[in-house]
Amino acid sequence: MTGIAPRPTLEAVAARAGVSRATVSRVVNGGDGVREPLVERVRRAVEELGYVPNQAARSLVTRRHDAVAVVVAEPESRVFADPFFALQLRGISKELTAQDNQLVLLLTEGRDDHARVARYLAGGHVDGALVFSLHLDDPLPGLIQQAGIPTVFGGRPGWNGDRNDVVYVDSDNRGGARDAVRHLVGLGRSRVAHITGALDQTSAVDRLDGYRDVMGDADPRLVAEGDFTPGGGERAMRELLDRCPDLDALFAANDLTASSALRVLRERGLRVPEDVAVIGFDDMLPVAEQTDPALTTVRQDIEEMGRLMARLLLRGVEGEPGSVVLPTTLVRRGSA
Amino acid sequence: MTGIAPRPTLEAVAARAGVSRATVSRVVNGGDGVREPLVERVRRAVEELGYVPNQAARSLVTRRHDAVAVVVAEPESRVFADPFFALQLRGISKELTAQDNQLVLLLTEGRDDHARVARYLAGGHVDGALVFSLHLDDPLPGLIQQAGIPTVFGGRPGWNGDRNDVVYVDSDNRGGARDAVRHLVGLGRSRVAHITGALDQTSAVDRLDGYRDVMGDADPRLVAEGDFTPGGGERAMRELLDRCPDLDALFAANDLTASSALRVLRERGLRVPEDVAVIGFDDMLPVAEQTDPALTTVRQDIEEMGRLMARLLLRGVEGEPGSVVLPTTLVRRGSA
């Protein structure tokens, strides 16, 4: 329909401003070492022609891309229906935008995709990668490390400790869990139960560890395994009530779990918080605020985690000594 | 730490295979017009050297990028905590991956970002754009159309009709709403209320229109304005009950709204579905299945919408006559 406007090149701008290509390039890239009147003339020419640098040409010589890949391994669809990830993505996007970087999103579906992602990353299309490693046995992080590009992980990767060149950003899952359980104990509760998350994820393991830090191994029957989903939470809660009808508090591994637990408790005629005090984890607003009663929970600043991941990556992973663990805060509402 | 492996070039592969650069290029790009033995030799050389084409160099000459931008205007943070978008993104990602395209995610925060996005798109970094235009007064779609790159919209854009060169993918919001309301009427309900979505979004307007298609303008007091959020749903439900205590059914603009309405109804001592039958919209699983009773709702295949958007864009927008509206289905659960 419309004639495609031929995009102006550096050459065109140079001609219009009456200078060389090199000078235009200098101005476009910050203008150091060019005298003011020339800078002005070039700026005007750029403006008038609507010049936009060709990123492909630029990358070809600089070998930089001003682009970062965000890799999300998604073995189960559950992960993606999770506002958690969306918020983190948002934080990442904000930071990248602020630094004039683009966000290339790589979602993987199953094992076959791993090779594809690894090839893409190794292919030098992006300057770095932000990786969400969700499961302990996920081969993806390893493949990516092999690709040899700067990488920051979201959440502590499973193979912990043995590789100290790994940079990650995580919440203080263990500390947050401790705070929650201590709060319950401070309320005078002594039979504090815990529904874990999916234990192939470090966040779930860390939260369980936090619980144990306070409760010790007192009564192992007070711990039931969940999987972060409402369905798993429901099952675990029933299990717990059958095993330990005398429990007087619950620390759930996340808000979704806590929310289903709340339903089971009501169904059994137990009052919250009078009979059983309940605390969740995440502070996912649509969930935590809408339960009845509203959920006391451990807040983690998810968006900030994302932002930090991006910042760490861009500031150059090499310089950074290690990882960042963000603090959590207990948010008191009605349930405990 | 490690010596950075110098990535092999076409030249290197050509040398190893004993052919010219041109021939290697041909093989890498499909191998048409090259005789079998040569193809084999080149393939082996590629394999041995671990050659990966340099996308920047390629784009420089082809002016293609094999990358598509996904633009999400996000005036409110609400949008992003929405699984809706995540699912669509997933569909898009699957389709793009299948076609060897990359997904560049552009999230906009407020007005200032619009110019940035427009510049990026006009800058020819991507081959096309998928745009989620959420609000009627959003200037972004206009700006993007100006950028002159192929575009497919997610959801019918606000400025409807007057531009028939606009391609979009949408659910049959109006038809789905009709089905829902008809179902309620079929249940013998006559006082069917409606809580709308945010009426600056076409999906909300279309669902309201669907409601009116069945109910006519009978009793305007049976319609209350919501905004797709739980808070708005709660307020609207109270309003409705105060105005029309005799209502016996509710069609809510989405599941989140329906879910809060359910809570208000219970709080007022009304039974669902005996006293008031309730239907939502979306079939967002974590929400719709976890309410009490489980929510009857209008399902839209969100992931398929995303996939279709990508397909439409890649298949060449020019050839396509127009837009696609996907059907919805009523999912019966306990609430109606």
Add this chain to the structure above:
DNA sequence: GGGTGCGGCGAGAGCGCTCTCACCAGGGTG
């Protein structure tokens, strides 16, 4: 006044690829 230094600018190479074009077989055709 002639060297020396230095900062601003332009010339030109070259990043790794695609694509046009010319070349060169080899096999039909008149």
Add this chain to the structure above:
DNA sequence: CACCCTGGTGAGAGCGCTCTCGCCGCACCC
């Protein structure tokens, strides 16, 4: 036997940019 295709291959230009290098003019100093 000269001719023309036709299909496979290589040579080479050039995409738009950055960056090194060398030149030039202008102090500055001995």
